Amino acid sequence: MTQRSILVVDDEAHVVRVLRLMLEREGYLVASAADGGAALAAMAARRPDVMVSDIQMAGMDGRALCRAARERYPGEPFLILVMTSMTAADERGWVRELANIEFLEKPLSPRRLCARLAQHFAQEESCTASP
């Protein structure tokens, strides 16, 4: 089985560090970026299976990154998990126009993230395996 790749995008170096440690321990291939621009560059080099991104970042923020990713790779709607502490409904409306995006509440639990990723890949595999 090929190693699944996760792209972690956050301008908080500590967050990237912890997620990298935890995800690598789970056997994922982890790439990271500190803003949207760097994430698009990493995506061009290798398309991730899942992108985990913050919203508030200097430079290109999470919203612009998600839109750009869907525009650039319309045939590859990989799962995007957005980390946010913005709980108001109107701050989440922008995702309706984009497919396959979910929110992860901050403070983020790496354990919960790992569980969600495991569930996602299990579903994918079951869909691929079924005739």
Place this chain on the structure above:
Amino acid sequence: MTINRIGLTLAVSSLAELGLVLAVAPSAPRIMAALAVLLPAALAWLLVARAMAPLAALGAQTAAGDQRPGSDPRALAALLGRNLHQSSERIRELEQAELASLAEGRLLEYDNRKLQAVLQCLPDGLLLLDPAGELSFATGKIEPLLGVTADAALAQPPEHWCGDPELCAMLTRFRSAGPETRRARTIEFNPRQVPDKRLWASAQPLQDGGGELAFGSLVVLRDATREHLARQAANDFVAHVSHELKSPLNVIGMYGEMLADAAADEATRVEAVNVIQDEVERMNSLVNNLLNVNKLEMGSMRPERHRVKLDELLRDSVRQAQSRADSKEVRLELQVPREMAAVSVDKDLFRIALNNLLGNAIKYNQRGGSVTLAAEETEAAVVIAVRDTGIGMAPEDQARVLEKFFRVRESGPEQRGGHGMGLYLANQIVELHHGRLAIESELGRGSVFSIHLEKMPALAEGGNVL
């Protein structure tokens, strides 16, 4: 001479004048001219005769040798005097009434002009709708607020001059609604012609004190731009502070989970404990700075300035920052001349400013780097400089680094976790002391933050230095 004689003489003189006129004028024009002279003369005679009637009656009485009791010449003279007095009193009363009426008219005109001036001077724009809902009065202030002149709006239906749908709907509603259904209401909107403004428009029925007479409706337009911006700033502030508090909480939560993980090795555990301590310190510093900034902006932070020995204050600040410098492996030095002029500062506030400058210099430094706190005296000023060998700043960041919440974006892997309050607060405190905070910086080489304070005059003998 009696009064009758006076009247006769006047009549005779008029007839004599008529004869004279007839003698010198041709026939038809002569008759016209004669009438022109005779009629005013006759009219004048009648008026005088009427005014003199009481006197004429007296004259006739005297000529007839009135024998009634009390009709002696002295009584008659007294009666004449009384009549004359009454006439002059009446004339005076009439003159005074005329003067009073004139003055009242002028006062009314003055009051009217004053009221107009007051209405035009009001900072708010006023629109008066008559009971039928038509615009009957508007002050000039509506032009800067709505971008419409009062002249263009008067006697026009709202849809002809009002380009703002919300206001137009409110005015139209007042036009179409009966007096009993007109209710006071307020709307807030951005006028289309002046889009950088935010306005409040309040409409209410205009009635006399007893509520019996309805004069129509009054619409007050108020510039609420400042209030709107203040509300926005407050919302932004809450959002920013929430984010700044949630970020370290997020990191603490994640490292906490990692610590709880049995699979974590010793190095990871040490890293987690250090990061958690740093993030707790970051939150503590944010809360302290927030409280101080709040005090500063509410105007309740008033420096209590005293003559202070600078070298002791600087030594104290270095002692406080030493543990942070040690944990980051940054060398901390103090360079203060033995003899220095005293400065007039609030020790507690100044310590916060120095602490923030030193904290920043340590935080944005590299392992093995150095921070120097130095002081020197020029002819007119005392200069306190915090020099570091840290990451430095690009010119565009230097220009903004003293702004509240501004954070320099770091390109390296290390995350320092500032919150954009420390330098802002330091600068505000220096300004409270009438000083100046200057910045010199070079990207990758380090920064110098210098506080320039005016020197105090020499201390009089026996003065206190804290």
